[in-house]
Amino acid sequence: MRVGFVGWRGMVGSVLLERMRAERDFDHLDPVFFSTSRAGGASPDVGKPAGPLRDANDPAAFAGLDAIVTCQGGDWTNAMHPKLRASGWRGHWIDAASALRMKDDAVIILDPVNRPVIDDAFARGTKDWIGGNCTVSLMMMGLAGLLERDLVEWMTCMTYQAASGAGAQNMRELLQQMGEAHLAAKPLLATPDSSILEIDREVAGILRDDRFPTEHFGVPLAGSLIPWIDKDLGGGMSREEWKGGAETNKILGRGNSVRQDAEAPGAGATHAPPPSRAGRGIHDGKPPIPVESICVRIGAMRCHSQAITMRLREDLPIAEIETLIAGAHEWVRLVPNTRDESIRHLTPAAVTGKLEIPVGRVRKLAMGGHYVGAFTVGDQLLWGAAEPLRRMLRILLAH
Numbered sequence: 001m002r003v004g005f006v007g008w009r010g011m012v013g014s015v016l017l018e019r020m021r022a023e024r025d026f027d028h029l030d031p032v033f034f035s036t037s038r039a040g041g042a043s044p045d046v047g048k049p050a051g052p053l054r055d056a057n058d059p060a061a062f063a064g065l066d067a068i069v070t071c072q073g074g075d076w077t078n079a080m081h082p083k084l085r086a087s088g089w090r091g092h093w094i095d096a097a098s099a100l101r102m103k104d105d106a107v108i109i110l111d112p113v114n115r116p117v118i119d120d121a122f123a124r125g126t127k128d129w130i131g132g133n134c135t136v137s138l139m140m141m142g143l144a145g146l147l148e149r150d151l152v153e154w155m156t157c158m159t160y161q162a163a164s165g166a167g168a169q170n171m172r173e174l175l176q177q178m179g180e181a182h183l184a185a186k187p188l189l190a191t192p193d194s195s196i197l198e199i200d201r202e203v204a205g206i207l208r209d210d211r212f213p214t215e216h217f218g219v220p221l222a223g224s225l226i227p228w229i230d231k232d233l234g235g236g237m238s239r240e241e242w243k244g245g246a247e248t249n250k251i252l253g254r255g256n257s258v259r260q261d262a263e264a265p266g267a268g269a270t271h272a273p274p275p276s277r278a279g280r281g282i283h284d285g286k287p288p289i290p291v292e293s294i295c296v297r298i299g300a301m302r303c304h305s306q307a308i309t310m311r312l313r314e315d316l317p318i319a320e321i322e323t324l325i326a327g328a329h330e331w332v333r334l335v336p337n338t339r340d341e342s343i344r345h346l347t348p349a350a351v352t353g354k355l356e357i358p359v360g361r362v363r364k365l366a367m368g369g370h371y372v373g374a375f376t377v378g379d380q381l382l383w384g385a386a387e388p389l390r391r392m393l394r395i396l397l398a399h
Contacts, residue, residue, distance in 0.1 A: 001397055002030045004065045006056045007072030008044065009035075011168045012096050016071060016386040017044060025390055028397055032065065036072065059083045067092040067396060069389055074099035081128075094392050096131045096385055101247065108132040108251045109388045111395060112329040113144045117253040118392075122399055129392045132251060133243040134384030135159050135295065135304050140251060141383050142359040142376035145328035146312070146321070147252065153370075154290040155310035157244055161229060161295060162348060164302035164380050169216050171301060176213045177222035178299070180206055217297075226297035238295060245291040254286040303348030304384060305377040307361075315369035318362065325359050325374075331383070335360030342375075351377050355387065 007013045020026060026046045033043040034056035043050035054061040056076070062068060062084055068091060070077060077099040084093075093100075100106045106128040107121045108114075118129075131137075139157055146152050163174040184206035188194040206212055207220040219226060230240035249255050298305075312321075326334035333356045335345045344350065346360040361375035378384060 001066045002032065002064060004032045004034055004062055004068045006034045006070040008033060010071055012381060012385045013071035015381045016389055019386055020390050021046060025393060059087050062089060065091050067094060069094045071096040073097050092127050092129060092396055094129045094389050096389060100128055101130045106130050108247060109392045110137050110140060110251055111391055113140045114251050118395060131385060131388050133247050134165055134380045135161060136243055136247040138304055138378035138384050139306050139376060140248060141357045141378060142332060145324035149324060151312045151314060152289055153311045153313050155308055157293045158307040159293060159295045160298045160305040162300040162302050162304055162380055165304065173213055173216045174221050174299060177220060180212060181223050221297060221299050229295040229297055240295040241293040244293040248291050249288040255288050300348040302380050303352050303377055304380045305348065308374045310372050312370050312372055318364055321372060322362055331355050331357050333358040337361055337363055346375060346377055348377060352379055354379060355382055357383060
């Protein structure tokens with residue numbers, strides 16, 4: 001299988017190559033690397049010759065490829081995908097960007113959750129395979145056992161999203177902000193008897209200073225939070241929040257007859273589109289699961305967390321709920337709902353760089369036996385971005 005890689009130097013692309021080297025994926029394919037700015041340069045070391053970099057802006061350079069894996073971003077996808085399809089190229093397109101995500105003939109890939117949808121789509125001739133929103137993918141990985149059994153009637157997700165979701169420059173800016181806040185308080189911190197209120201005033205003052213580094217976030221994140229992520233769709237909803245319902249239901253292959261524009265869902269309209277015509281699965285034809293969110297950016301580096309409230313269709317014992325969650329797939333980890341276990345294992349610091357998806361704080365809520373709370377966390381750059389892409393390549397190889 002001859003596979004082209006675009007956007008491999010960026011943050012998600014770098015993690016993808018790292019994972020592919022670790023899993024020896026390159027042993028099973030013939031890689032070709034592309035660049036938008038360095039055509040003719042050297043390809044990365046993947047353990048086998050890959051030739052010089054090809055021009056990622058030249059549609060003819062992709063001729064003869066069986067698949068393209070791109071982490072280049074939505075602008076490049078919007079420019080090149082239609083050109084390549086119009087030129088007659090019929091290979092598989094695997095994309096980390098959101099540009100094609102809600103197209104009827106594309107499938108959002110998260111195989112531990114929706115492998116039946118993927119297999120059905122492949123049998124129908126689907127060629128566009130798109131990685132999902134990182135927060136949605138991590139939530140669904142954590143709750144896969146309940147979603148597979150169609151036990152979730154509705155849910156709300158309060159998200160705590162890391163700087164990595166906004167990009168590499170935002171991660172750098174967060175660290176710069178942390179440094180500036182520390183510098184402002186450093187002299188007082190060095191004095192044991194200094195007043196904590198005086199330290200707090202110094203930190204608050206630097207956060208509000210016009211010279212504080214906010215080029216990428218627009219406002220301080222260190223020592224603070226940002227209660228809005230992505231575009232304003234009107235009606236008080238952000239695009240990131242809209243994705244919760246829209247993508248969850250498309251990944252599961254369920255929805256209704258109302259088509260919603262991802263850019264402008266409109267006040268009062270349903271949040272979920274109909275299932276993709278590209279693939280069907282065990283949930284095909286079922287109505288959408290209402291999913292509501294408030295998405296918040298916090299000062300973590302690369303792990304997203306979510307506090308979830310859900311109503312189940314059955315009043316199950318908590319032990320059975322925990323068993324369903326823990327048994328969904330090999331990457332989920334059930335964390336006992338105790339203080340010590342929660343603070344040690346259910347945090348971005350514990351999970352960063354790992355494939356495991358811990359789920360904890362699972363308990364019945366005061367509203368009634370059908371209501372359950374949970375908390376989950378996962379690495380935004382792994383299952384939230386790179387891992388579904390490399391696994392989709394493996395699925396194509398197996399077919």
